[in-house]
Amino acid sequence: MENQPKLKVCGLTKLDQIKELIDLKIDLLGFIFYDKSPRYVLNHLSLKQISEINHRGKVGVFVNESIKGIVEIASEAQLDFIQLHGDEDEKYINLLRQMIGENVKIIKVIRIGQQNIEELQKTINQQSETVNYLLFDTDSKAFGGTxxxxxxxxxxxxxxxxxxxxxxxxSLENIDQLTTISHQPIALDINSKFEIEPGNKNLEKIKEFLSLIKNEKSSI
Known part of the structure; x- marks a missing residue:
């Protein structure tokens, strides 16, 4: 795993698909706890069902949720990672870290849109030191998968x-362009390009993508 990125499949809603992804040794499983998302997991699975998924890479995705709400969900669903996709600032994240402890890792999303390089760098530099990972995503008004x-x-x-x-x-079509990035990502986060409809994953496409990033020497 030294040179190849981990793979996160986000927007999961179906237990049978989750089991298949675990069998495929997918590194990170993403569950969206944002009720305006078409992939809002609590419309499909309970916190108890998520807690019973035997995997060490369960990621909860939140958008401007209360800190108390995140802590309760993370505990009940036994999440391993918290992904913050909203406007959470340093003060918010520091308080969340105090309440959630060190074992749960924090991923902070930085949305890339029209800002210039200086603005983007400033945003990165302002992140809380308690954040474990950044996630770069395309900016959208809807806080989520564009x-x-x-x-x-x-x-x-x-x-x-x-x-x-x-x-x-x-996607399968642009994976080869990853070689243009000098500082490689630790993980790739896939969602809408690998779906039949929101929350319903195309497992054959995911298998194909997995084989590309795991086996092709030229890919990463």
Missing amino acids: GKTFDWNILNEIKIPIPYFLSGGI
């Missing part, structure tokens, strides 16, 4: 002080 990529060359022009996830429109 299925669109941003210009990955931007990542070559900024300093990224901690490991990061790459998200936003990653």
Whole structure:
């Protein structure tokens, strides 16, 4: 696993698909706890059902949720990672860290849109030191999966002080372009490009993608 990125499949809603993904040794399983999302997991699974999924890479995705709400959900669903996809600031994240402890890792999403390199770098530099990972995604008004990529060359022009996830429109068609990034992501986050409909994953496409990133020497 030294040179190849981990894989996170986000927006999961179906237990049978989750079991298949675990059999495929998918590294990270993403559950969206944002009720405006078409992939809102609590419309499909209970916190108890999520807690019973035997996997060490369960990621809860939250958007401007109360800290108390996150702590309760993380505990009841036995989450391993918290992904913050909203406007959570340093003060918020520091308080969340105090309440959630050190064992649960925090991923902070940075949405890339029209800002210039200096603005983007400033946003990165302002992140709480308690954040474990950054995640770069395409900006959208809806706080979530646009299925669109941003210009990955931007990542070559900024300093990224901690490991990061790459998200936003990653697909079978553009996976080869990852080689243009000098500072490689620790993980790739896939969602809408690998679905039949929101929350219903196309497992054959995921298997194909997995074989590409695991086996092709030229990929990463």
